[in-house]
Amino acid sequence: MARLNPRPNLWRWAVLAFAAVYFLVPLAASVIFTVDVPGQGVTFDAYGQILGADGFLTGLILSLELAAATIAVVLLLMVPAMVALRLGAPRLGPVIEVICSLPLVVPPIAFVAGISTVLKWGPEYLSRTPLFQTFVAIQNPDFPVVLVLAYVVMALPFVHRSLDAGLRAMDVRTLVEAARSCGASPVQALVTAVLPNLRGALLNASFLTLALVLGEFTVSHLLGFQPFAVWIYSVGGSQAQLSVAVSVLSLLVTWALLLALAGLGGRTRTAAKG
Amino acid sequence: MNDMTLEKAATVEFRGLRREFGPTVALDGLDLDVRPGELVALLGPSGCGKTTALRMLAGFEHPDSGEVLVDGQDVTEVPAHRRDAGMVFQSYSLFPHLSAVDNVAFGLRMRKVRTAERRARAAELLDLVGLGDKGERFPHQLSGGQQQRVAVARALINHPKVLLLDEPLGALDLKLRRQMQLELKRIQTEVGITFVHVTHDQEEAMTMADTVAVMNGGRVEQLGSPSDLYENPRTTFVANFLGTSNLIEAEVDTRSGDGIVLKAGGGKLLLPEARCSAPTTTGGKVLVGVRPEKISLTHADAAGDIPAGRNRITGKIAATSFIGVSTQYVVDSAVCPEFEVYVQNIDRDAKLAPGAEVVLHWNPAHTFGLHADQSLLAGTTGSAGVGTVDDEAAV
Amino acid sequence: MATATSEAPALAPAPATKPPRRRGRWTPYWLLLPGLLWLFVFFALPMVYQVSTSVQTGSLEEGYKVTWHFATYWNALADYWPQFLRSVLYAGSATVLCLLLGYPLAYLIAFRAGRWRNLIMILVIAPFFTSFLIRTLAWKTILADGGPVVGVLNSLHVLDVTSRLGITAGDRVLATPLAVVCGLTYNFLPFMILPLYTSLERIDGRLHEAAGDLYARPFTTFRKVTFPLSMPGVVSGTLLTFIPASGDYVNADLLGSTDTRMVGNVIQTQFLRILDYPTAAALSFILMAAILVMVTLYIRKSGTEDLV
Structure with missing residues (x-):
């Protein structure tokens, strides 16, 4: 058996090394690109320019606002429904899972093509009705509601999965019944007994949605809005170093957030273990 | 408080x-x-x-x-x-x-x-x-x-x-x-x-x-x-679900004072009238029950020592199991295939081994009578539940 | 109260006249309704509308009308079949590469990583949490002409071989099919690893021991026990990689050239530059239909119901 032992170890290192390369090389390459100006040596100018860059803050704030709105809407739509489904109609679970997974089967480009045709031709038929104003309002570039509508659809599969996993991990029915026999109304039971125990899943779902919205490019680009990702793209053409510097920075920020979240999730998991 | x-x-x-x-x-x-x-x-x-x-x-x-x-x-x-x-x-x-x-x-x-x-x-x-x-x-x-x-x-x-x-x-x-x-x-x-x-x-x-x-x-x-x-279980389900009961199919023969005489197999059993939840017209069927711990076991050779006035059944020991405080016997008899008997381990009789011919006897006051129109197995493991609803409905 | 025979509650403490069971029974459906409506209005309707757009004719100035002009489909296919083919080819290669890279990684994380498990998982998943665009831009830097990667590949004469195979051009990697496939692979690897890891992690370690006793050889154990049990992960991983990869246009745009355009690029151009909406709609419908057919065949063949 001693002969066999070194091999798995070797494999483990190989895989670790691969994971590290996968993770670090693009980052390193980006960092080098941003600080190494040909002929001038190392300079951090690109990072200095970020805050002052035209459109950076508006793009970032717009993305964060979109993310907040999307998270609020998608959780409001999904949490009560998923809990009620689990309590009242568990047999519907697989059907809902398939329905919620549908947006995954459609590539974003095809999805945005559909939205775009509706946006382009809807007003033509509705030009004399109040709905026309709605069409205009949801495409307000300061806060394009239409993006929230689309992002909620795109986030649905991920939110469904993480909520489903969270609900599977606990006995929702007994928790609700225990709360109700203690005098909690159905809504109180949801808020005081179920949601606190669903915290990990809610955080997960929110974070996945946040990541999706911050990184989303196809839909916003094709619909002609300029949140963060589109701004990076448009800056990339003229100020390549600046755009990569922003990328590196946002990578680091997201990873820090992710690690913090994992730490938080890890703590709640150990706390929840019996 | x-x-x-x-x-x-x-x-x-x-x-x-x-x-x-x-x-x-x-x-x-x-x-x-x-x-x-x-x-x-x-x-x-x-x-x-x-x-x-x-x-x-x-x-x-x-x-x-x-x-x-x-x-x-x-x-x-x-x-x-x-x-x-x-x-x-x-x-x-x-x-x-x-x-x-x-x-x-x-x-x-x-x-x-x-x-x-x-x-x-x-x-x-x-x-x-x-x-x-x-x-x-x-x-x-x-x-x-x-x-x-x-x-x-x-x-x-x-x-x-x-x-x-x-x-x-x-x-x-x-x-x-x-x-x-x-x-x-x-x-x-x-x-x-x-x-x-x-x-x-x-x-x-x-x-x-x-x-x-x-x-x-x-x-x-x-x-x-x-x-x-x-x-005093009133149905076979209760008799079997609460503890163990030995149930015998019997026929009402005569009445004697406050008791009913029943025919089971070749022998006769006495059942106190008050402990019978079934109608007892002569010739009618009744299920007779007795709990395993109420029964005494005597080897057939010593049958003469059994006091008079007790209900008796003869049989043959099929299996025994020693569980500390008591010994459990399974006895095959003509009236009931697997009669269970629990005997306290006070004086153990070495002759009571599998294959031995024995007489089971008990005080008639411990006998209970149930309606014959129900399953003997109701309430035993594996036969409980909805399937017995029809049987019990007759009670 | 012993004679309580009437059906109506004597004291009627309940606020509603309907029995609560009836009310409660429909609650899940009412609560599901908003989400389903949302999907219908903002997902299904645009898709349907898109189909109708694809059979319209007209021009931007004069407006479009539904004329059941199915020729749009034939024209789109005739004009852009190379892009379709490329999409399938690139997405397929990226999917295979992702599986080859992702499976060992997921396997080792699930069974061998021990207490490093969570950290490695985070390392692997982290790029998924950052902008797609940002990741692709990083690859543009890595594969840049005259960069270290290209330098090493050149000095090892790897690029000579790949050029002869037609997946790179001269001593460049950027603006070639190889770069696009690399970018796709990198971008979608987390989509492959996550489901693989989830399905592998569920496998009971004792099964390995039992199989080890039976088959003795680790590879046989893998082939007969582990791999079949991880099939749901393989299926959903390959689907989650292939579907978005086949519709992608960012990688081809940033890492490729005009010779590596995929169907996503064509749709994007139709929308943003040429403004030929019927063609764009027809193209994305063909893409969806093609994906649907391939996915159905694939799921049939691999014999699993799990989509995700």
């Missing part, structure tokens, strides 16, 4: 409760009266409807027809959170995100009681269940037994009129279960409210309950004190 006295105790009445789940009849016109301050056990095999009945009392299920009354008031339409009923679940179901004391105080929080007051009252109840020093622990830091005590305290916090226990000890090991049975009984005596306890464990029901309702096929088969049910 002064505020938890008998005045809070309430009656519970089930009136013709009926509930179907698709093709399954969970409750088939259940009627039951529970006296105030009583600990009543709903006992029966899985699928007999006992949990459904309890959940209707809690407000988690709604009957198709019939009603539930607590303290004389119809609560059938009252939502679960407005009923004065605390519930203890099999899976403890403590809120994982709250400490023991916060779990107990949860009911007060729902009633918007101030934090300081509710923690004080929760601590008081934790004392009652013997966990006064573990209030700050979280459920995962408590053992199963401790979690169940917290669950009991949590269910009692709002001064319910009734405490409902749904197989509360099912997840505990045997030793802990015994201990908790006594503990729950003590708590019940102390708070004095009505307890409705659902269990499939006949020993647990007999140990704890003042009254046991044996349920089968969605209705109460027989209601009574544990000893009454054991000594």
Whole structure:
């Protein structure tokens, strides 16, 4: 058996090394690109320019606002429904899972093509009705509601999965019944007994949605809005170093957030273990 | 605990409760009266409807027809959170995100009681269940037994009129279960409210309950004190589900004084009239039952020593098993293929080995008579449940 | 109260006249409704509308009308079949590469990583949490002409081989099919690893021991026990990689050239530059239909119901 032992170890290192390369090389390459100006040596100018860059803050704030709105809407739509489904109609679970997974089967480009045709031709038929104003309002570039509508659809599969996993991990029915026999109304039971125990899943779902919205490019680009990702793209053409510097920075920020979240999730998991 | 006295105790009445789940009849016109301050056990095999009945009392299920009354008031339409009923679940179901004391105080929080007051009252109840020093622990830091005590305290916090226990000890090991049975009984005596306890464990029901309702096929088969049910079962289901019974098919022969003489196989058996729940016209069929521990076993060679006036059956020992306090014999006889006999290990007779011809004999006063029109196997393992509804309907 | 025979509650403490069970029974459906409506209005309707657009004719100035002009489909296919083919080819290669890279990684994380498990998982998943665009831009830097990667590949004469195979051009990697496939692989690897890891993690370690006793050879154990049990992960991983990869246009745009345009690029151009909406709609409908057919066949063949 001693002969066999070194091999798995070797494999483990190989895989670790691969994971590290996968993770670090693009980052390193980006960092080098941003600080190494040909002929001038190392300079951090690109990072200095970020805050002052035209459109950076508006793009970032717009993305964060979109993310907040999307998270609020998608959780409001999904949490009560998923809990009620689990309590009242568990047999519907697989059907809902398939329905919620549908947006995954459609590539974003095809999805945005559909939205775009509706946006382009809807007003033509509705030009004399109040709905026309709605069409205009949801495409307000300061806060394009239409993006929230689309992002909620795109986030649905991920939110469904993480909520489903969270609900599977606990006995929702007994928790609700225990709360109700203690005098909690159905809504109180949801808020005081179920949601606190669903915290990990809610955080997960929110974070996945946040990541999706911050990184989303196809839909916003094709619909002609300029949140963060589109701004990076448009800056990339003229100020390549600046755009990569922003990328590196946002990578680091997201990873820090992710690690913090994992730490938080890890703590709640150990706390929840019996 | 002064505020938890008998005045809070309430009656519970089930009136013709009926509930179907698709093709399954969970409750088939259940009627039951529970006296105030009583600990009543709903006992029966899985699928007999006992949990459904309890959940209707809690407000988690709604009957198709019939009603539930607590303290004389119809609560059938009252939502679960407005009923004065605390519930203890099999899976403890403590809120994982709250400490023991916060779990107990949860009911007060729902009633918007101030934090300081509710923690004080929760601590008081934790004392009652013997966990006064573990209030700050979280459920995962408590053992199963401790979690169940917290669950009991949590269910009692709002001064319910009734405490409902749904197989509360099912997840505990045997030793802990015994201990908790006594503990729950003590708590019940102390708070004095009505307890409705659902269990499939006949020993647990007999140990704890003042009254046991044996349920089968969605209705109460027989209601009574544990000893009454054991000594005087009125159906084969009760006879078999509570302990073990030997059942013999017999025919009514004659009457002699306060007894009935029955023909079984070649011999005659005496049955006290008062202990027969079936009609006894001459020539009619009756099932005769006797508990295994009431029977004495004598080797056929010594048959002459058996006192007169005892019921006798002859047979042959098929198997024996020694279990410490007693020895269990299985005897094949002409009237009953597998007669069970438990003999206390006082003086062991070496001749009572498999293959030995023996005489089984017992005091006729221990014989009970049942209606012949029912399955001999009702209530034995594997034959319990909905399938026996038709058999029992004839009783 | 002993004579309680009437059906109506004597004291009527309940606020509603309807029995609570009836009310409660429909609650889940009512609560599901908003989400389903949302999907219908903002997902299904645009898709349907897109189909109608694809059979319209007209011009931007004069407006479009539904004329059941199915020729749009034939024209789109005739004009852009190379892009379709490329999409399938690139997405397929990226999927295979992702599986080859992702499976060992997921396997080792699930069974061998021990307490490093969570950290490695985070390392692998982290890029998924950052902008797609940002990741692709990083690859543009890595594969840049005259960069270290290209330098090493050149000096090892790897690029000579790949050029002869037609997946790179001269001593460049950027603006070649190889770069696009690399970018796709990198971008979608987390989509492959996550489901693989989830399904592998569920496998009971004792099964390995039992199989080890039976088959003795680790590879046989893998082939007969582990791999079949991880099939749901393989299926959903490959689908989650292939579907978005086949519709992608960012990688081809940033890392490729005009010779590596995929169907996503064509749709994007139709929308943003040429403004030929019927063609764009027809193209994305063909893409969806093609994906649907391939996915159905694939799921049939691999014999699993799990989509995700």
